[in-house]
Amino acid sequence: MGVTAEKDVPPAVEDAAPAVSDDPCEKPESDQPTKDKSIAGGCLSLIVLGASGDLAKKKTFPAIFNLYKQGFLPDEMHVFGYARSNMTNEELHEKLLRYLKAERTDPTTNPEDVRKQFLNKITYIHGAYDADEGFIKLNEEILRLEREESDDNSPTRRLFYLALPPSVYPLVSKQIRKHCMNQRGWTRVIVEKPFGKDLESSEVLSSELGSLFTEDQLYRIDHYLGKELVQNLLVMRFANRFFVPIWNRDNIANVQIVFKEDFGTQGRGGYFDEYGIIRDIIQNHLVQVLCLVAMEKPVSLSPEHVRDEKVKVLQCIEPINEEEVVIGQYEGYKDDPTVPNDSVTPTFASLVLRINNERWDGVPFIMKAGKSLDTRKAEIRVQFKDVPGDIFKCKKQGRNEFVMRLQPKEAMYMKLTVKEPGLDMRATQSELDMSYHQRYQDIVIPEAYERLLLDTIRGDQQHFVRRDELRVAWEIFTPLLHRIDAGKLKVIPYKEGSRGPAEADELNARMGYQRTEGYCWKPPTLQAGAAI
Ligand SMILES: NC(=O)C1=CN([C@@H]2O[C@H](COP(=O)(O)OP(=O)(O)OC[C@H]3O[C@@H](n4cnc5c(N)ncnc54)[C@H](OP(=O)(O)O)[C@@H]3O)[C@@H](O)[C@H]2O)C=CC1
């Protein structure tokens, strides 16, 4: 079946010019919270496929609920859950209850009532992924509620979220295409990572989905692109004069992009063992972050301009050198009953990516990810070169670093050298710190999934992965992954709760990363007993 053009209803446009105030501290009218922020455009159906699963209950439904309770979704909105499990509506509601936080967002409403209203909007339908019957029923239910909300000529919107293992994407997509396409407005489909297991399987999947949906109907979600500090990267880099001239090989010694979790596979061992940490975290989440750290300035913020630049930087990445790879597995990983006893799947990896272009030639990008480590955090750490002709001998203590902590407790800080206060002329390490929870005390930072769902409804693909980006990312990692799968690289055991294999610290040292000596800054928001 070929792909036919869909009627795509453009997102609502604010056409009234906001009133401008002379007070520079007053927010423009368009920035003030408004009572009705919901996106106009007709009846909206949000369909979660794989509704019985882990992602659906922990992330997808809560993200929809958060948008709903903040007033971002229109009244004429319905949510559908679809999966094979035989459940009633009430059973699904019961399952979701503990994940939907009933909090007061508006003094005039009772949060419990809001949650009840939301649950009443969820209809569960059970059916197979490979047979017509369930999808015919799903379509009938969607149509029935669309008709209740609007007349036959008004536009409607359908968003399908595939919270399913990728192995069933083609089957389910065919059924959506066959039975559930919207005839009165747009149909969009969100697919979750991993998009394949290597270049070949990813290309097969892309072709299958590409024969069913156009690229502008497909939203490949990578939730790291929805994180607040990841979204801040382009602003930081391109809106601040002092970063512009120093963001290059002349000044930067090395970059680390790090993901650490202090827990293991947590019941997802079956899935994880098939993929491993490089496919689970590095090839997608960390590579997306790298693109935003390293890309050139886009022509504009339009999704295509931004994604064009991301592709270019990926195309400049050299083949990975195995001498610059450390992989490990935590002791106890195989105690998970869903993991085979002889598994050699890495739960830790640290590897170096080198970008062969004018800006980055010679700067190692160290990508590190691991499960069951000493802490949970994700950060970007940019280490600068030493000051030439240093007269303060402060080199021994530490270099300048710019750190963006994506989680927990978002922060940006710069490690720099200052005069130690007092009568002596002594240089010491200090920091300029912007901890979000101090700086923006009244603002609740949205969950990544919440933001990306809203982008999808608005039809904005900037923070989603384009097909060519995906292909280049797989080109970079596939040769290494095949060698790891074939058991050609040594998997180093490490203790749960540790920093991972010592070899990873040695790799950092080989790449020229200098640890700050005799100084460890604890951001105020991470200190025990912090008021915020
Ligand atoms: N969980 C997480 O934290 C994250 C998950 N993801 C991605 O999201 C997607 C969904 O993840 P998650 O919810 O954890 O997955 P689950 O394993 O929980 O699967 C979701 C649902 O899919 C159905 N299902 C499971 N296995 C199969 C199978 N082999 N064939 C057909 N149907 C199956 C089940 O529903 P039923 O049997 O009722 O039909 C299940 O409830 C995956 O692509 C995953 O990689 C991405 C980021 C984080």
Ligand SMILES: O=C1O[C@H](COP(=O)(O)O)[C@@H](O)[C@H](O)[C@H]1O
């Ligand atoms: O995609 C995934 O991400 C989570 C980590 O997400 P975070 O937003 O909590 O950092 C990870 O646990 C999981 O293994 C992986 O599939």
